[in-house]
Amino acid sequence: MARLIAADRPSTLKVETGRLARIDVPMIVVFMAAASMIAIVVLLLLFISWQGIQLFVKDGYSPGTILSPTWDPLANTPAFGLLPFIAGTLVVTAGALLISTPLSVGLAAFLSEVAPNWARSVVQPALEIFVGIPSVVWGWLGLTTLVPFLSDTFSGPLVVSLPVVGKVFSMPGFLTGFSWLAGSLVLSVMILPTITSVSYDSFRAVPQELRTGSLALGTTRWQTIRHILIPAALPGILTAVVLGMTRAAGEALAVQMVIGNSPTLPAAITQPVTTLTSQITLDMGNTVFGEPWQDALWTMSLVLLVLSIASVVLVRLINKRRMPL
Amino acid sequence: MTANHSPASLHRRTSRAIVADRAATIVLWGTAAFVLLLLGTIILHFALAAWGVVSLGFIFGDPSDTALGGVFPVFWNSIYMLALTMLIAVPVGILGGIYMSEYARETGPLGLVTSAIRFAEEAISSVPSIVVGLFGLILFVDTFRWGFTALGGAFALTLFNLPLMTRLSEQALRAVPQDERQASLALGATKWQTIRHVVLPLAIPGLVTGVILTAGRVFGEAAVLLFTAGIGTPVHYDFANFNGFGLDFNSGWWHTSPWSPLRPATTLSVYIWKLNSEGLGAFKNQLADGSAAILIGMVLIFNLGARAVGRVLTRKLTAA
Amino acid sequence: MPTTATFPQPVIRRVEVGSSIVAEQAATAPADLKISTEHVSVKYSGKTAVRDVSLEIRERSILALIGPSGSGKSTFLRCFNRMNDLIPGATVEGEVCLDGEDIGDAGVSVVELRRRVGMVFQRPNPFPMSIYENVAYGPRRRGMNSRAQLDELVETSLKRAALWDEVKDDLRRKSGLALSGGQQQRLCIARVLATDPEVILMDEPASALDPVSTLRIEELMRELRENYTIVIVTHNMQQAARVSDVTAFFTMAEDRAGYLVEMGPTGRIFTRPAERLTEDYISGRFG
The missing domain is CATH 1.20.5 (Single alpha-helices involved in coiled-coils or other helix-helix interfaces)
Known part of the structure; x- marks a missing residue:
């Protein structure tokens, strides 16, 4: 029988194929589809960067303009200080995170540690509907309910009649309701599902043995959540907060509709402020391509792009440095 | 002791x-x-x-200057933009998902490409939608000289939602058990035949859910469209008008056929924003409330739909 | 090999096996009784996992629960600190008493129960924190904040768990997870000791460890027996013979429910078992 497998016999396993046939067409097609995202990012960076630097290259403003507090595009020598917008974005986002993080992490802890099955099967679909509500709808809701509510309820100076605390809190009341606080409140609801679902996943990823280990030592469920689960899930919770922050900082229409769009540095949570996104939304359609005013808007979008790429890198760092516990 | x-x-x-x-x-x-x-x-x-605002007449009626009127033109545009976007995003997203699930290597030089794709995926997801809109403005409206078009809007929406569609497809495909692939490969099927005839059919419930979830996000998006598909006043659409199908970019952006992808298209969400920012009409609030209610209704339909369809398809496939 | 003769005579009053009753009477003061169970059955979503177990455990003794896997030993063990409460769908019938007090009573604080009845698990499960914090975890949760008190407690607990010498130099720097498997398990024992328990439950504490670490754990158990009541689940019969005073043999009925076949002084169970099933199991004829 061994003779049959003679060396000079052509192998039946090696099918002769031409060069063309060896090219894996399906693989190339699916690869191009996936790699198109790299192309999109590269183009996005190129185009936005090119437009974003025109304010400095073509219009001759110094890069220090980014941190100047004066925004006056209609002056004889127009000033395009971006600080009010950057500061506005930061404070509105910070406010949203302060409101939303405890609520979202609490909700995640509830879903993961406390909720019976029936409660989870009610809350989770509700969160999905939350995610699905478009941002203009949030803005419209804020505009028609939250803003009048703030203005009606808290108009006049917010003076607390206590000796020391009163001084701290004697800030101006809501004039119209359009305010930093309104922006932060609307955003906090919009980022709630993001922070909740990512935190929830990181709670679920904590090994079950840590829970039983802690409970078996005679600790309560809350002690276990507080001292074991939250520390163990911390990288995931931080990731969730950064993702929420990114979403809040990049949100345009809902914020624009409720913060009052006053291009000055944020003074009090009861006062109108402005953000990078809302100023772009407002002015882009009213400016002419190539004029310094519009170039300043492109610079704002470059700042936003840099912030969002930085947040992606930040998330990666958080998860890479996830300590070997 | x-x-x-x-x-x-x-x-x-x-x-x-x-x-x-x-x-x-x-x-x-x-x-x-x-x-x-x-x-x-x-x-x-x-x-x-x-x-008292939303009725069939409101959804399917033409706008009016003197009475409340309807929002059909913008509702039509929302549906139209959704269809146009999904037409591009679904195939590209699923194909990309196939690469990430079935072909992507984690090591070697191709591993670097894989991590670059993942980075791009995360980066696009985190770029603010308004910036994506501006990118569409500079690329489609200015560089390509299309002006404000539904097509430009759909492309901008596609690149904004491609990461989501790709990731959901990848997850759906990865959920198919490895045994199924091995069984097919062991019978002598090629890798592509295995994907085409074994993996894809088994992943259909997950893929459909992914498509519906992406559609829900596309339907409500406004910031991407402001400066790509344009912000216009709703006008009466004549569905018998097919003007604008010669792919004639030079005839300007004012194609009037509701079927044409080369005309501006204001969607429901953009319309709400427009009513707020420049709307002066007497019925501004009713129009915006009604439009918002339609949007929320659609969100509910998309969500419940994704669940129901996913369940039904899973049951059918596992019972078969 | 175990010198059973020197061990205190265990207390077994009544052990029921289906209809037959194996009774071994021993005169003891009730004060010596630490834990007793009366007709304890455990069901998971209606399926019986443990059926009708009644037994008594004397203070400062080591009881080994042996038997094939699936015979409900671990499930039964978890009745002593009500860990079955954490499993959805699990129900426990019958009565488990600690110092004569029914632990299933409505007013019983599970937290207090688990403080008094500590547990060591099959897989070492140190918390992702320093060795010091692992041991201090229980006392801290009970409100102990004094640095000096905690330092002392951590030291005595680690010494009693025979881990002190190996870790004393980097108590605060080294994570509990950076220790070897055997050290991790001793850390878990120290963690339990720091909460000042009376009973320690051990669910196959050495099954994930190498032979040397296993021997160290066994030595440790013999030392702990001076002060604590220990119940250990093991499927390693040599281990049961080496460390325990009393052995209880569990097996599975035809409906896969675990039950107690017989219980007695370890020396007797391993040399002259009363039941055929026990004899078959310890001589390796089972399964």
């Missing part, structure tokens, strides 16, 4: 820890109740606001 063995009653006075535990439990339940209540209130709010 016998002191610690003194019998102590298990019926202990409530300690601080137990009080804290009860308080925390109440607070956590309260959080969940608050979120549910908030959602319920929002839905109720729009239901009440839309009461």
